[in-house]
Amino acid sequence: MNIFLFMISCILTNNFIFSKFLGCCPFLGVSSKVETAASMGLAVTFVMTIASLFAYAVNTWVLVPLHLEYMQTIAFILVIASLVQFVEMFLKKSMPALYSALGIYLPLITTNCAVLGVATLNVKEGYNMLFSVLNGTFSALGFLLAIVLMAGVRERLESSKIPQCMKGFPISLVIAGLMAVAFMGFNGMV
Amino acid sequence: MLPILYAGLVLGVLGLIFGLVLTFASKKFHVDVDERVAKVREACSGANCGACGYPGCDGFAAAVVAGEAPVNGCTPGGAESARKIAAIMGTEAGDEKERLVARVRCQGAKGIAKERYVYDGYVSCATAASMAGGPKDCRFACIGMGDCMNHCSFGAIKMVDHLAVIDEKKCTACGTCVATCPRNVIELLPASQSVIVRCRNSDIARVARAVCMDACIGCGRCKRECQYEAIVVENGYARILPDKCTRCGACAKVCPCNCIVVS
Numbered sequence: 001m002n003i004f005l006f007m008i009s010c011i012l013t014n015n016f017i018f019s020k021f022l023g024c025c026p027f028l029g030v031s032s033k034v035e036t037a038a039s040m041g042l043a044v045t046f047v048m049t050i051a052s053l054f055a056y057a058v059n060t061w062v063l064v065p066l067h068l069e070y071m072q073t074i075a076f077i078l079v080i081a082s083l084v085q086f087v088e089m090f091l092k093k094s095m096p097a098l099y100s101a102l103g104i105y106l107p108l109i110t111t112n113c114a115v116l117g118v119a120t121l122n123v124k125e126g127y128n129m130l131f132s133v134l135n136g137t138f139s140a141l142g143f144l145l146a147i148v149l150m151a152g153v154r155e156r157l158e159s160s161k162i163p164q165c166m167k168g169f170p171i172s173l174v175i176a177g178l179m180a181v182a183f184m185g186f187n188g189m190v
Numbered sequence: 191m192l193p194i195l196y197a198g199l200v201l202g203v204l205g206l207i208f209g210l211v212l213t214f215a216s217k218k219f220h221v222d223v224d225e226r227v228a229k230v231r232e233a234c235s236g237a238n239c240g241a242c243g244y245p246g247c248d249g250f251a252a253a254v255v256a257g258e259a260p261v262n263g264c265t266p267g268g269a270e271s272a273r274k275i276a277a278i279m280g281t282e283a284g285d286e287k288e289r290l291v292a293r294v295r296c297q298g299a300k301g302i303a304k305e306r307y308v309y310d311g312y313v314s315c316a317t318a319a320s321m322a323g324g325p326k327d328c329r330f331a332c333i334g335m336g337d338c339m340n341h342c343s344f345g346a347i348k349m350v351d352h353l354a355v356i357d358e359k360k361c362t363a364c365g366t367c368v369a370t371c372p373r374n375v376i377e378l379l380p381a382s383q384s385v386i387v388r389c390r391n392s393d394i395a396r397v398a399r400a401v402c403m404d405a406c407i408g409c410g411r412c413k414r415e416c417q418y419e420a421i422v423v424e425n426g427y428a429r430i431l432p433d434k435c436t437r438c439g440a441c442a443k444v445c446p447c448n449c450i451v452v453s
Binding site: 058062063066068071074075078079082085086089090092093094159 | 196197200201204205208209211212215216218219220221312
């Protein structure tokens with residue numbers, strides 16, 4: 001498959017939030033401000049890239065040779081959790097500015113289903129190492145795009161007149177649905 | 191039985207490896223964090239208001255431990271947090287600063303200050319102020335759309351009849367409202383200062399009187415009445431000096447415009 005097409009499809013057509021419905025919790029929970037949404041998106045991008053690499057390594061060189069594929073989920077959780085811990089320590093030491101910018105979002109990602117989702121999907125689709133990492137990075141960029149767009153819309157909503165019963169989460173869910181429909185329009189592209 | 195053992199063993203070994211890597215990493219990437227920083231952070235108000243002049247409570251805590259910020263620098267925390275921080279740092283709390291509270295220098299509620307037009311836009315003082323000088327005729331008046339209320343972290347401000355009303359018990363003098371108000375209506379004054387001039391209209395008497403029933407016209411009767419020289423009339427309105435004022439309230443009795451208030 002053409003690598004460029006693959007990247008585009010990860011971001012737009014196979015968007016994690018709008019077509020796979022993974023990572024919806026942070027999508028709704030951390031999208032009230034563009035700034036925090038962007039840092040959450042960046043943190044997810046960071047972790048998903050590394051997690052897909054390590055999950056691929058553990059799966060290919062440990063689980064498959066030992067015929068323990070049924071342990072994927074628990075092994076991936078272990079990998080992701082330790083990885084996030086490690087990345088956190090590393091950032092705290094060497095990049096304090098980035099560490100404080102990502103803040104609470106970095107440890108939160110440990111339990112983000114999008115990260116576990118990308119690791120599992122890579123195995124299911126049988127991607128090689130390059131495509132696994134690309135899938136991780138560009139799916140996360142799709143997540144970043146979605147959460148920043150959503151935050152932009154929600155910031156505008158703050159100052160618009162909405163019926164009382166629709167204020168807050170109801171209107172956010174309606175918007176999420178409309179955005180998902182809009183993203184389906186990319187389906188014919190790839 | 192064997193496959194289960196086998197699976198458990200593999201997972202255990204994986205966990206052990208990751209654990210060892212993390213242990214090694216925690217030693218290798220260890221960052222010395224002064225435990226006092228976290229304690230000082232606990233002791234201050236936690237409002238992230240910025241009244242101390244540092245970027246949030248974390249910045250203040252780091253500056254206190256580094257010896258750059260004074261232990262009584264947390265305004266919202268007041269004397270209590272100054273005492274706690276001093277105990278952590280092993281120093282004296284120093285002179286206790288008198289508690290300040292925010293006071294609204296305007297009485298132009300609905301019906302008292304004249305309205306210029308009916309404002310039906312986005313509810314924000316800053317936006318309203320940019321529309322032909324604001325919805326009230328007085329260019330010094332509280333606009334009453336609640337920008338200060340929305341920025342107050344302590345819920346100490348509410349809007350009554352298009353006028354900000356401050357709950358002095360809840361106010362911590364962080365100064366966020368002072369910085370937010372586009373009209374500069376709010377001022378921090380000592381809590382004991384019970385006599386306040388509640389107007390800051392600088393216009394000449396005729397203009398001031400035309401836009402608001404309770405406007406200070408700068409007549410100077412309060413200044414003449416005051417035995418302690420605690421009142422100055424500058425820029426067309428009276429101002430009470432808290433250091434000299436004895437809170438006797440004689441000025442309030444003679445004010446022809448009811449703009450000196452004794453609370």
